[in-house]
Amino acid sequence: MRVGLGYDAHRLVAGRSLILGGVAIPHTLGLLGHSDADVLSHAIGDALLGAVGAGDLGTHFPDKDPAYKGISSLILLARIMDIVRERGFAPVNVDATIVAQAPRLAPHIPGMQATLAPILGLTAAEVNIKATSTEQMGFAGRGEGMAAYAVVLVAKT
Secondary structure (H helix, E strand, O other): OEEEEEEEEEEEEOOOOEEEOOEEEOOOOEEOOOOOOOHHHHHHHHHHHHHOOOOOHHHHOOOOOHHHOOOOHHHHHHHHHHHHHHOOEEEEEEEEEEEOOOOOOHHHHHHHHHHHHHHHOOOHHHEEEEEEOOOOOHHHHOOOEEEEEEEEEEEEO
16 A cells, blocks of 8 residues: 655636536636646645656646646546556545635535546545635635645555
């Protein structure tokens, strides 16, 4: 068994959709990035890559490559799962935390779990997602951006 840790953060801006865990969340701001800027999917992807010793998201999907402009992070996560399987591993579980002052994310977490689980080859119960604020401290607390942390456990297949 191996463990991977992932982290991602993106700036919040007007004129972009807010996508977290592949789910569109109603909000006045969205995350800025080359792809859809889904910090949750990015953190999980980085954790998976780390667990199998395959570098990081930027190595596999550089933000200078026009092929990834506006791409769904769910597509990137599926490609990362190909790498995980090629290296002889499968996820056992995911534990992730989204850091955001607004909007309230708790009502959207079951949808995120249901969206991410089949891509990861897990059940929704094996994809634990939490959301927290920073009580108005730091960039997330000021509403300038959002971040996500993820830990994954993988096992040899």
